[in-house]
């Protein structure tokens with residue numbers, strides 16, 4: 385197996401006594417698009433900023449492409465980071481951005497940058513401050529990709545975009561990934577977008593990793609199980625309940641089957657990604673589970 389692009393062990397970041405990220409132990413695989421999902425304040429930006437070397441952990445360790453984040457110029461060149469507000473220089477033109485990118489980045493790919501700007505129809509003479517949100521995001525993506533990094537990190541790249549601009553951005557991202565052999569880690573609130581472009585998922589809530597894995601595995605391994613009350617009190621080894629809802633006659637569970645074998649329980653059916661994510665988020669916040677209430681008999 386390829387070396388993970390990001391490895392963390394008990395990674396923790398606190399601001400004073402406030403936990404932003406707690407005890408995160410992760411291996412994010414190479415050659416994938418990894419999605420980080422979670423509600424506001426879950427710790428997504430914190431994890432990405434730690435990976436980019438913008439902040440230091442309070443405790444625990446993080447390695448990015450086998451090195452300390454932002455360890456030296458070579459490491460910086462290997463990681464492209466696009467912060468939440470798609471940073472561009474408003475007074476510089478699109479062409480100025482490309483010139484600056486070339487000056488600042490030893491591995492700059494002039495052809496990729498120019499081709500991409502042409503493809504997305506950006507006027508090189510236009511000041512970045514006059515671009516739309518979608519165009520700014522495309523410019524930021526082009527600049528990050530033309531660095532020819534081994535890892536691209538995006539913090540909420542599509543949050544401010546309308547659905548069409550979002551789709552265009554994600555399409556460009558997938559094209560870059562296919563063309564440039566780059567790993568991507570991105571955060572998003574939008575589960576449908578994550579499902580469309582990502583193949584590995586990390587769910588963060590309340591500063592903690594709730595679950596992580598390949599999306600295909602996660603969706604295959606999470607089930608809704610319905611049975612007469614009392615029959616689901618004891619589950620097979622390796623089957624972890626994530627949420628439970630009971631009526632006097634019936635129990636409904638959402639379970640994570642970690643046995644590696646199909647779940648052999650009557651009344652078990654797999655759930656989709658969105659239901660799975662919501663179940664973890666509700667569990668983390670100590671809320672009831674709306675999907676389960678819908679199944680109440």
Ligand SMILES: Nc1ncnc2c1ncn2[C@@H]1O[C@H](COP(=O)(O)OP(=O)(O)OP(=O)(O)O)[C@@H](O)[C@H]1O
Pocket residue numbers: 399402403404405422423424425426427428429430431
């Ligand atoms: N510089 C800071 N000083 C103090 N607290 C901070 C700082 N940065 C983040 N936090 C806190 O750490 C927690 C995690 O924040 P973070 O920005 O990582 O969440 P997030 O999942 O990216 O949220 P969002 O989706 O809103 O961007 C939040 O409670 C936030 O208020």
